[in-house]
Amino acid sequence: MDYVGVGSVGLIAIISTFIGAVMTLQIAFQLVSDFIPKTIIGSVNRDSSILELSPTISAIVLAGKIGSAISSEIGSMRVTEQIDALEIMGINAPGYLILPKIISGITMVPMLVIISMFLSITGGYIGGSISGAVTPAEYLQGITTDFNPYTIVVALVKAFVFGFIITSVPAYEGFYVRGGALEVSMASTRAVVISCISILVCDYLVTQLLL
Incomplete structure (x- = not known):
C-alpha cells in the first residue's frame, strides 16, 4: 500500500494538475460563441476530470509504474527459483506474493483517483486564472452548478476495476x-x-453499464 499509494501521490499530483490546467485552456479555446457563458468551462472540466481523465489517465500511468515493477519482481523470483522454494516449504505462493498486491491495488487506486479529481479541478482553476481564459468566480460557479454526485460513484467503480487490473495482470x-x-x-x-x-x-464497458 505504501508503494502503490503513497509512492505514487507525487506523480499523480503533477500529471493531474497540468491535465486540469490544459483542459481549461482547450475548452476556453473552443468556446467561440459569445452566447455560451464562460461558467461552462468549469462544468465541462469538472465532469471530464471526474468521469474520464482522472480514473483512466491515472490508471494508465500507474500501469506503467506499478505494473512493470510487480511483473519484474515476481518474474525475477520465478527465474531464480525463489517461488519454487516457497512452494517446497508449503507456503501458498500466490496468496503470499500476489494477494497483498491486489488488495493494495483495489484500495489505494480509488484513493489516488480521488486525489487526482481534486487536483485536476484545482489545476483548471489555477490555469484559467493565470491565463485569463476564465475568471476565478466564473470557474467556481461552473464547478458548483448542476453537479451530479453519481459521477463520483462511476469514477470510483472504474478506479476499483482498474486497480484490480493494474496488479493482477502483471502478477500473472x-x-x-x-x-x-x-x-x-x-x-x-x-x-x-x-x-x-x-x-x-473496461473503461468503455463500465461507462456503458453505468451511464
Whole structure:
C-alpha cells in the first residue's frame, strides 16, 4: 500500500494538475460563441476530470509504474527459483506474493483517483486564472452548478476495476514467466501493454453499464 499509494501521490499530483490546467485552456479555446457563458468551462472540466481523465489517465500511468515493477519482481523470483522454494516449504505462493498486491491495488487506486479529481479541478482553476481564459468566480460557479454526485460513484467503480487490473495482470505475467532476464523483461513489457488495453476496454464497458 505504501508503494502503490503513497509512492505514487507525487506523480499523480503533477500529471493531474497540468491535465486540469490544459483542459481549461482547450475548452476556453473552443468556446467561440459569445452566447455560451464562460461558467461552462468549469462544468465541462469538472465532469471530464471526474468521469474520464482522472480514473483512466491515472490508471494508465500507474500501469506503467506499478505494473512493470510487480511483473519484474515476481518474474525475477520465478527465474531464480525463489517461488519454487516457497512452494517446497508449503507456503501458498500466490496468496503470499500476489494477494497483498491486489488488495493494495483495489484500495489505494480509488484513493489516488480521488486525489487526482481534486487536483485536476484545482489545476483548471489555477490555469484559467493565470491565463485569463476564465475568471476565478466564473470557474467556481461552473464547478458548483448542476453537479451530479453519481459521477463520483462511476469514477470510483472504474478506479476499483482498474486497480484490480493494474496488479493482477502483471502478477500473472511475472508468476508464469519461464527463462531468464530476457524473458522477465519481455513479460514486464507484455504486462504493461495488456494492462493498458484492458483498462481502456473496461473503461468503455463500465461507462456503458453505468451511464
